Amino acid sequence: MSAFLGPRRALAPAAAAALLVAAVHAQQPVALVPLDPPPPPILVDGLEVLPVQGQVFMVAGAGGNVTLQVGPEGVLVVDSGATGQTDKLLAAITRVTQKPVRFLVNTNADPDHVAGNRGIVQAQGGVRGPRPGGVGGGNPQGQNAGVMTMSHENAYNRMSTPNGSFPALTGEGLPESTFFTPRKEFFSNGEPVQLYSQPSAHTDGDILVFFRKSDVVSTGDVFVTTSYPVIDIARGGSIEGVVTALNNVIDLTVPERNQMGGTRVVPGHGRICNEADVVDYRDMVTIIRDRVQVMVKKGMTLAQIKTARPSLEYDGLYGATTGAWTTDMFLDAVYRGVGGK
Numbered sequence: 001m002s003a004f005l006g007p008r009r010a011l012a013p014a015a016a017a018a019l020l021v022a023a024v025h026a027q028q029p030v031a032l033v034p035l036d037p038p039p040p041p042i043l044v045d046g047l048e049v050l051p052v053q054g055q056v057f058m059v060a061g062a063g064g065n066v067t068l069q070v071g072p073e074g075v076l077v078v079d080s081g082a083t084g085q086t087d088k089l090l091a092a093i094t095r096v097t098q099k100p101v102r103f104l105v106n107t108n109a110d111p112d113h114v115a116g117n118r119g120i121v122q123a124q125g126g127v128r129g130p131r132p133g134g135v136g137g138g139n140p141q142g143q144n145a146g147v148m149t150m151s152h153e154n155a156y157n158r159m160s161t162p163n164g165s166f167p168a169l170t171g172e173g174l175p176e177s178t179f180f181t182p183r184k185e186f187f188s189n190g191e192p193v194q195l196y197s198q199p200s201a202h203t204d205g206d207i208l209v210f211f212r213k214s215d216v217v218s219t220g221d222v223f224v225t226t227s228y229p230v231i232d233i234a235r236g237g238s239i240e241g242v243v244t245a246l247n248n249v250i251d252l253t254v255p256e257r258n259q260m261g262g263t264r265v266v267p268g269h270g271r272i273c274n275e276a277d278v279v280d281y282r283d284m285v286t287i288i289r290d291r292v293q294v295m296v297k298k299g300m301t302l303a304q305i306k307t308a309r310p311s312l313e314y315d316g317l318y319g320a321t322t323g324a325w326t327t328d329m330f331l332d333a334v335y336r337g338v339g340g341k
Contacts, residue, residue, distance in 0.1 A: 044092040047085075052272055053264045054214025055189055057096055062089045063112030067218040067266045069211055071189025074102035078209050078218045078266075080116030083166075089116060090123055100124050103188055105195065106151040106175060107220025107268065108206050109158035109235075111166040118173035121147045127176050150184070151175040152197055155205030158235060196252075198222050201245040202229065202268075204236025208245070210252055217252050218266040219245075223278060225270025228311070228318045229285060230325050231333035239289050239337035246282040250275060284314050292331065293338040302335050 042049035047061040049068075059066040063082025066089060068075055075097060081089050093101065101124050106114050121127055128146045149172075151159070156178045159169045184195040191213040198206040202221040209218040221230055222245035231237040253263035253275035265273040291310035300308070311319065311327060319327040 042092070042095050044095055045088045047088050047092045049092050049096060050272065052214075052266060053216050054211065055191060056211055056214045056216040056218075056264075056266075058266050058272060059089060059092050062092075063115070064107075064110065064221065064268050065218075065266055065270070067209065067216075068093060068096060069188060069191065069193070069214070070097045070099065071191070072099070073189045074099040076103040076105070076188045076193065077101055077120065078105045079107055079113040079220070080104060080120050082112040083115040086116040086119030086123075090120065101147050104147050104149045104175075105207075105209055106149075106155055106159075107209065107218065108203050109151070109155040109163070110203075110221065111163060113220065113268070114159055114169065114173075115166070117149065117169060117175075118171070121149060121172040127172055148177060149175040150177045150179075150195070152195075152205040152207050153178040153180040154199075154236065155203070155207075158203065158205055196248065198241065198245040198248065200236050200238045200241035202237050202242065203232045206245065208249060208252070215254075215262070216264045216266060217249055219249055219268060221268035222246065223249055223265065223267045223273075223281060225267050225273065225277070225281070226318075227269070227320060227325050228288075228314075228327065228330040231330070231337070233333055233336060237333070239285075239334045243282065243286055243289065246278060246285065249278050250282065253278065284318070288314070288331075289334055289338060292334045292340075296335065296338055296340045302332065302340060305335060305340075306331055 039051055047059055050058045050060065052058050055069050055071050057068040057070060059068065062085040064079050066081055067078035075093055080086070101120055104117065104120055106117070124147045126146060127149065156175050159174055162168045179195070182197050186193055191211055194210045194212065196208040196210065198208060206220055206222050208222070222242060229242045231239055231242060249265065253265060255275045256262035259276045260274060263275060265278055267273060288311045292305055295305045295308065295310065306328060311331065315327055321327065
């Protein structure tokens with residue numbers, strides 16, 4: 001027996017029992033609280049209506065993602081979908097609520113985000129609302145009628161100009177209210193709604209829509225999960241503007257814990273996200289931009305840069321060799337945006 005430890009003594013019965021109980025508890029598995037599964041999507045003729053958070057829903061499948069804010073005053077719609085989707089979209093809205101559409105906000109001027117403008121407005125009886133005995137069954141009171149349509153002024157100007165095979169919008173297809181300041185804000189269904197201009201990002205007329213009470217950001221095409229960012233240089237887009245816009249989304253979002261949960265983000269295309277998803281996407285865009293910029297400073301041509309494949313590890317997630325927006329087209333836009341000639 002060690003002289004330093006001295007004689008061993010038996011534990012008192014109470015102490016021994018306490019140690020036994022502690023050992024048994026230490027071996028017990030931690031009880032996990034099961035999480036309620038998310039509610040299933042509402043399926044309407046090929047469209048999916050997904051609850052996001054608070055008063056906000058997302059409609060997928062109508063072109064660009066459509067965001068709905070639903071409440072006792074009616075429905076706020078962010079973007080109106082592609083050509084031929086209006087009837088389906090209106091049917092999807094009525095599966096969520098029987099309230100009328102009161103606001104329509106366009107995040108940009110792309111056809112897959114604005115083609116349904118006129119149909120949605122006319123379904124509510126026009127911008128001014130139904131008249132007594134007229135479209136929509138009449139509105140004798142003349143109150144809370146019609147749809148307030150909004151966009152950035154630059155987006156309005158783009159909508160009123162033909163875009164390839166997509167004709168210019170006219171009349172009730174065009175937003176009634178525009179703004180050119182950094183921010184516009186209003187109340188809808190008891191919730192502050194803020195519109196943030198994102199100059200020179202996807203285009204020169206993009207906006208973010210922030211539902212402050214529901215804690216949801218609808219981003220339009222400055223953030224998507226299905227491709228590299230679409231940078232429309234001909235309509236004022238730029239790689240630097242996209243990075244700035246993504247940083248602005250991150251500034252609005254707050255995670256709940258461990259970088260998860262918290263603020264929800266509805267992208268222009270793709271799945272519902274949180275802050276961590278936007279951070280990963282921002283980092284990817286920034287890394288590719290910086291690589292291309294270094295190559296440009298070394299005097300490399302666009303063809304040499306494409307051969308070097310600066311986006312290689314991200315191509316499996318976001319790249320494409322065919323379609324409306326390919327990896328080559330993205331690298332072209334980045335190259336021009338960082339000073340390539």
